[in-house]
Amino acid sequence: MAEAHPVGFQWVVEAKKRGAQVIHVDPRFTRTSALADLHVPIRAGSDIVFLGALINHVVSNDLDFREYVVAYTNAAAIIDERYQDTEDLDGLFSGFDPETGHYDPASWQYAPRPGTGDRPAGEEEDEVDAMSRGEHARHSHEMAVSDTHGSGGPPVDHKPDRDETLQHPNCVFQILKRHYARYTPEMVEEVCGISPEQFRKVADALVANSGRERTASFCYAVGWTQHSTGAQMIRTASILQLLLGNIGRPGGGILALRGHASIQGASDVPTLFNLLPGYLPMPHADLHHDLDSFLSGQEGKAGFWGNVRSYAVSLLKSWWGDAATAENDFCWDYLPRLTGDHSTYTTVKLMIDGGCKGYFLVGQNPAVGSANGKMQRLGLANLDWLVVRDMQMIESATFWKDGPEIETGELETDKIGTEVFFLPAASHVEKAGSFTQTQRMLQWRDKAVAPPGDAMSDLEFYYQLGKRIREKLAGSTDEMDRPLLELTWDYPLDEDGEIDAAAVLREMNGVGPDGAALSSYTQLKPDGSTRCGVWIYCGVYADEVNQARRRKPHWEQDQTAAEWGWAWPANRRILYNRASAAPDGTPWSERKKLVWWDAEAGRWTGHDVPDFIADRAPDYVPPEGAKGPDAIAGDDPFIMQTDGKGWLFVPTGLADGPLPTHFEPAESPFHNPLYSQQSNPVSTWVSEESNPLNPNYSEVFPYVYTTYRLTEHHTAGAMSRTLPYLTELQPEPFCEVSPRLAAERGLTHGDWVTIVTARTAIEARVLVTERLRSLRVGDRWVEQVGLPYHWGPNGLVPGDSPNDLVGVTMDPNVYIQDKVGTCDIRPGRRPRGPALVAYVDAYRRRAGLGTQHGPGRSNGEEA
């Protein structure tokens, strides 16, 4: 955190001054570790074992916050009797189809309740029957459906039967115990390289700081997300935090430290292929043909997600205004539809195959920042046209003349037909707008200066682009042009004649039938009378005031500081804060009180905006058959889940299982000691000639590598490698290795080294340092090569891009790439020109690689 979020880290320093204990778990000793009380070196990619062992420790020794767990999680829920665990099937859950490589989650559902009309999952009559179950699962997988639950849980059909004594053999709590029974401190030492003494220190600290009087929080970043089991790693932490009662409580929670200042915003108002604003799913051509089919399966479900029709219709009205009416389904048909997996890596493969003609790269530099740089550049080389908008001449714009493949001869400049347009972008001080960060908080920035020359903001660019396209299409009678021509596209302009960003924020906030700004998403209606661009942002412009622009200093406010910026939803700063009070509505403790029930006033009150229905009494029991928010009980803090509980066990919504399970990274020097199933059976790999994978347990690629960041540089480097003041702080590309690895391979501190994978070889200087520890894993040492990834051929100090080494294997839930793999490292500089290709080919031959080699199933083709 100190490396990548130094300004945010001041609060960790502040907390430490007030007595908080800081534990840092990371393969390398970073600037965070330097200030932590304890640093725990871990083998990259093995976190599920570490966290799973903590879960095992907690549940085996009854160290969980029992009242919280019973009341607020689905620990008591009883699962379908057909469910089989990875303990039963040696690394697989029930429902795996080896032909498609997907899971059918029917056997993971809550058991049908006796005496009700519940039928076992898979036997209900609904639209899904019209298409085979496998097909539906495949579409869900392609659409990365789990992404769509970013603001709430996927729907289950009914609230489950519960055993509040947690003894029923098929209740979640018992299943959890069995699932993690073999995740012991000894297993942690064997898999992660963490000693039992260190494990004990962490476990004791966590347990001692959880419960009524104390809370503990987890902060994580791409060290968890960028793995083929990334979503499940984060899940393991959330199970642990739920067991310890740390969710929805002050000083608790799980904080995702983002890789970019507004990445949270980039999924809220999405730049993702499978989402509409507010985590509404993008419709799929095969599954949805009208608004009703689009909403079926979601609306009416318990919880606030049940009102999805209001959110969807308000979005459509926002986009198509008066043209959207009840008669034409509110122009739902104008929405583009998915026909498959359009995620980024799959699309790059499509470019290579000639199926994708054009590309907009806006503030993104995949030639350096995405996995497998060569694959990225091959994709770019096969486009008809490419538009790059950036503040610097990035590698993704110049690949055609000075990319690594030009040097090796794999690409030739005059054979590349891509027409590249480079358009200068405004910097963040040259435009107004908001950033949305970890805490879901929107912070507005004013425009300080006008952008120079032709530079313009992305907002202005797309506004102008839309204007010109509409002008060209004006008067057209072609049906296909109606979605563009009927868009609401009139915005006020600012003093520089550019589109007024605040007006766009107001549009996201939404307006009522009278045109006045709305103040809460509960005001949204399904009948077309409200407009709202992003339902979770409704309230950011309440009372016609830009709430995101508020800047009351924290020393003038209480600990919640609600008047700085605005957090979604409804300025609730801690999500699910109903859980900070006991089932009867009183705080768990005086010390940790946040939100509680005021019986006299008949309302929830406290230091934060209650994340609950304001006047719903703690003892309220919803009637049978209640729908939407009416189905939320007085003790259901997780209001976006259909059953109102935090999910230890996830019956539906994740592609690779209801419980996190350790699988080795796609490239690993080790056999999975827990199961025969080596790597994630559902993870996808892009089947592409430029994307071979290293074979597992290979002596040719015996070391683990992982990529990471430095404070001094920013992401793919365009904004830091081009500035002298930043470049001089970390001027040349380097890798980091332990003294033991240096001795083993004859590497000298400060000299050049070459790092090789099946994809390519790069060179860098080497820092030999004890900050990379050799880890004892099983009966051998494992060495890790640390690769800061910020460099590329452009900028003040050129260098090879470490991401060129990385192969594309992806988490099946969100298609994020893995940043851990295997490699070799040798002293000396790498060969140049065509000799580089020969060098890498020699490695591939020694490793026994044929043409294509991958784990699990490949994307769209059989491995």
Add this chain to the structure above:
Amino acid sequence: MTFSPESLFGRLEDVQSDAGYDEHPPRMGFFTDTSICIGCKACEVACKEWNMVPDDGFMLTGMSYDNTQGLGASTWRHVAFIEKPVDVPVPEGSGPTASTGTDLGMPTVGVPQVGDQEAPSGEGGIRWLMSSDVCKHCTHAGCLDNCPTGALFRTEFGTVVVQPDVCNGCGYCVPSCPYGVIDVRHEDGDGRAWKCTMCYDRLKVGETPMCAKACPTESIQFGELTELRERAQARVEELHEQGVEVARLYGADPGDGVGGDGAFFLLLDEPEVYGLPPDPVVTTRDLGSIWKHVGAAAVGLVALGVASFVGGRR
């Protein structure tokens, strides 16, 4: 202005009055608490941006994450990084910062030996000391005392500033500094001397120096020197209570060889580990005594000369 012995060495209560100011604001300074430095180098960048200091070249030094190397004409804030393997197991719960200080044979910054790695992971561990170094704005400033042009002067805030439009690049100040701070700009310049001004232009309008303003953890603290010294003493005591016995102040003692620093530090090890002189003494300390000896030698020579003439005439 009176030239008294205290002007050159020893305790000096009011450095601005000694420099000739009748009225002046309180003496301002820096307290850099390195125990909360996260090595982010915001101070280096903010300083350069405000003062338009040129970059210092792009060279990987291999000195941990320190590619700046040291203070100089084009670096006025320098963050040092020192990696130290911990030989003894760290006391329970107190973390890397609580380990004992360096055993001063010679400080080592070389490549750790392979033998260290045989311990199972988690044992011993490593410390990473980080510290933002700066001009000390000494009470008795050798650079100031030796500047022949008057380019270097004492401001009303008690800080030491070099005026670039007066400096002639003679370089006398360079060897005069016991810390090796000030230097002349060879590349990218005409040989004039440059160093930290404690953002004199910002102080004049009641603003905070850029490094202190940019520091996210408030490792760099700016304020009245007397108040900072009290704050620092309390911080050291707090750390000692937490078991961090190694914490100590550096440059806070008005009785030391430079009369105390206007910019002082809280360190977590011996000064040598950070590249700081353990007992800095202003180079002009002995000036009075030197002149006395010169005077005595001159008198002696004259006497000898007179005696040789008076003595033998034949």
